[in-house]
Amino acid sequence: MRLEDRPAIEVQLACSGCRGEVALALPGAGEAARCGRCGRETRARVTEAMRERRVVDECPVCGCEDLYVQKDFNRKIGLAIVVAGAALAPFTPYYSSLFAAAAIDFLLYLVLPSCTVCYSCKSVIRGNEKNPAHAAFDIHVHERYRRTGSEGGPSDAG
Numbered sequence: 161m162r163l164e165d166r167p168a169i170e171v172q173l174a175c176s177g178c179r180g181e182v183a184l185a186l187p188g189a190g191e192a193a194r195c196g197r198c199g200r201e202t203r204a205r206v207t208e209a210m211r212e213r214r215v216v217d218e219c220p221v222c223g224c225e226d227l228y229v230q231k232d233f234n235r236k237i238g239l240a241i242v243v244a245g246a247a248l249a250p251f252t253p254y255y256s257s258l259f260a261a262a263a264i265d266f267l268l269y270l271v272l273p274s275c276t277v278c279y280s281c282k283s284v285i286r287g288n289e290k291n292p293a294h295a296a297f298d299i300h301v302h303e304r305y306r307r308t309g310s311e312g313g314p315s316d317a318g
């Protein structure tokens with residue numbers, strides 16, 4: 161088993177210093193990302209599951225185990241297609257452009273890959289194998305993290 165042959169897991173995280181966007185490939189050299197803006201280094205932790213099976217079992221940035229899976233889909237584009245379909249509806253027979261727009265959105269949704277997002281620190285993980293334990297976005301879990309105010313980052317317990 162040679163790890164080098166496998167594609168990396170891509171992590172898009174918020175810099176711990178300036179909250180800017182930092183990209184990181186796992187498992188990689190050093191497993192830390194240096195922010196291009198403020199120079200601050202954010203460390204990531206690669207678990208056994210990530211290393212061996214490319215399955216993300218916890219957030220590599222904050223260690224949070226609550227993650228959700230969503231389509232890597234630009235909602236603005238999806239909305240634009242629906243708006244265009246609605247605008248054309250009066251000029252197409254039986255408002256068929258509405259259905260066409262919905263069909264295009266649906267097809268886009270099917271072909272687009274999904275990504276994994278951390279509820280706590282909002283890091284986006286791509287290129288990983290799907291973890292069956294992760295479900296779609298759950299507003300209740302999201303609320304829980306919002307209420308605990310994890311914006312300041314996790315404490316270094318242990």
Ligand SMILES: [Zn+2]
Binds near residue numbers: 178
């Ligand atoms: Zn920064």
Ligand SMILES: [Zn+2]
Binds near residue numbers: 281
């Ligand atoms: Zn996280």
